[in-house]
Amino acid sequence: MSLEIIYYPHPTLRYVSKPIKRVDAELRKIADEMLELMYQAKGVGLAANQVDLPLRMFVANPSGEKGSGEEFVILNPEVSRPKGNEVGEEGCLSLPGLTGDVVRPKSIRISAFDIKGNQIETTLEGFLARIFLHEIDHLDGTLFFDRMSDHATQELEAGIDELETDFRSKQATGSVPSDQELIARLAEWTQKYC
Template sequence: MQLSIIHYPHPTLRIKSKPIRRVDAQLKNLVEQMFELMYEHEGVGLAANQVNLPLRLFVANPTGKRGEGEEFVMINPELQLPKGNETMQEGCLSLPGVHGQVKRPKSIRVSAFDLQGNPIEQTFDGFLSRVIQHENDHIDGMMFFDRMSEESQREIEEPLEELDAVFRGKQESGAIDSDPKLVAALKTWYDQYA
């Protein structure tokens, strides 16, 4: 199966993803594709529901470059012990061209599993902490602008409306299925992994 990044307001972006119960060769292949897409689109993180997989999984590399930095695969992550606060600009591969100031904890404790089933118990801070929190929001059905102030949200209303119009136009032309059909199609992934 060939993955591609879905754009706002695709309904999968608003679904709380389900925990993964098994890892197989196909899932490992999907993770490799997620890294390819992330690098191709110059991202630093990509959540499974951004490629229309409603599963609790994301990939990250804070450098955004293959062969540099460290690659992370986090399965069924849980975030705890937030510390400090920091506001920085964020963007999103599912919201091309949209950026905004988001306040998040500076550091976070993560409990997760890697692709080999090894537990990850680690505290992350700085930029990587932000990336992890952003991607974890995705698998909870949240977008970064949900965490922005009302005033900041007003500043990005126009580009969000443009993305919505493009998406709805593709649905009207038949290029993209209706929201109910898109959501119904997710059952395959639930049956296989969740």
Template sequence: MIATRFRLTSLTRFGVLFDMLDPDFDPAKLEVILFPNPMLRYQAKPVRKVDLRLRKIIQRMFDLMYEHRGVGLAATQVALPLRMFVMNPTGDQGTGKEFVMINPEISRPRSNEEAEEGCLSLPGLHGNVVRSKTIRVNAYDRSGNEIKADFSGFEARIIQHETDHLNGTLFIDRMKEGAILEMAGELEALTTDFESRQRTGAIASNETWQALASDWEALYC
């Protein structure tokens, strides 16, 4: 049993002050964070338990993914330092298959292909990334059942993209240098906006994000 400790770190996001570690915290308040939030560079930690609150968080991640018309979403993209992600290759709620992957491990990568990718934390930006065509994944679902399966094509690409997130890697890190230079203006605009909102207190300081991550790790890792 992991002892809980609540630092009660308050964050202001979108003008709403709330406490993510309050026992009554509503996961509906979670939102997708944007580049260059430091949590997007965080090394997510393995999850050691799944409780009702974490299942609600997982459902909120699905809701956000569909709301933003994505096909995958990692926990670090909602500012949680937990090694898990959700995905639905169709991107449409009610169709396709939903996957929850907790503590994913990728092995047996085979062959490579290049394709365009985007990211909900880098809205409007796209670029070509080389990924393995086929991979094997070991993970757990939200019920604690083991997942051991081979994935290929688009599903394999999503899994690699989301697992990168859990390692603090963004798709832009895998793009060719020339392609990155072409989006330098957009990245600078995102950075300027983020830093401006931090100065006004609309977004928490980097130190607060780190403290929050430490508390979540104490709860679930």
């Protein structure tokens, strides 16, 4: 299976991902492939539903470069104890070329598992906390512009409309399945891992 990044308004981006109950060699391979895709796209994080998988998993590397910085493969993350607020510019590999200011907590507590099944309990701050929160939003079907003010979102409307027009025209020509077919395909993944 070859993964690729899906673009807004693909329905899997709005799907609330399911917790992972088992890890196997295929899931580890998927995590490696997600990291590769993230580096190729010059990103710092990538959620499973951005590659059309309904699983509560994401990968991240704050350096955005293979071989530098720390790589994370995070399963079933939960956030608690948000502290403070700060504004930062965010973009998204599923909304190429679009960026906007998003208010996020400065620090958070994360409970999760890594790909080896080890439990992670840690406090994150600054940019790394922002990356994790952005990716966890994806797992909950939330996109970065959902967290922006109405005024700020209006500035992105033309780009969002363009992505929507492109996606719907691909569906109209049959090169992309209907929303119903796309969502129906997710069931086999949830049966396997969730």
